[in-house]
Amino acid sequence: MTTIVRALLLALAVGLLAAHGVDAEATKPHRVVIQVDQNDPEVMNLALNNAKNVIEYYRGKNEDAQVEIVAYGPGLHMLRDDTSPVKARIKEMTGSFPSKLAFAACNNTKQGMEKREGHAIAIIPQATIVPAGVVRIMQLEEEGYSYVKP
Numbered sequence: 001m002t003t004i005v006r007a008l009l010l011a012l013a014v015g016l017l018a019a020h021g022v023d024a025e026a027t028k029p030h031r032v033v034i035q036v037d038q039n040d041p042e043v044m045n046l047a048l049n050n051a052k053n054v055i056e057y058y059r060g061k062n063e064d065a066q067v068e069i070v071a072y073g074p075g076l077h078m079l080r081d082d083t084s085p086v087k088a089r090i091k092e093m094t095g096s097f098p099s100k101l102a103f104a105a106c107n108n109t110k111q112g113m114e115k116r117e118g119h120a121i122a123i124i125p126q127a128t129i130v131p132a133g134v135v136r137i138m139q140l141e142e143e144g145y146s147y148v149k150p
Helices: 002-026 041-060 073-079 087-096 107-117 133-142
Strands: 030-036 065-071 101-106 127-130 146-148
Touching (some): 041 065, 065 133, 101 107
Parallel strands (some): 030 146
16 A cells, blocks of 8 residues: 555656646747848848747747847948848837847947948947947857857
8 A cells, every 4th residue: 555655646746847847848938149240131131030930939829039139240230220221120120029129239340340431330229239249149148048040
């Protein structure tokens, strides 16, 4: 009889642990960093499509997702106020997905462009300037973000 009780208690404990593991997986945050390092409108639009698809997929499952697009090198044109071919789309998307979508602009790249072009460069208001785009990607990955490069 004692053996049966122990077996039942063990089975119950295993079941509870398994259920907790499934529950923990369901509440795991969904976070992705998307790299843009090319001055190519197709790549920029693909990155925005990826971001939209991720957010909408998890919204459909009643789960949250956080997406950050990091632009550096030639990809900084995505976030430049004077040269962005996707500026209007970014404005629309940040309105549709407030607090779900963030943009980071590399200050190293910005300073290099300013030096080469001989004038200050404005970044779109939806973006935050970070010291280094590659370092920002590393920080996000260290925080558990998945990495995507379209």
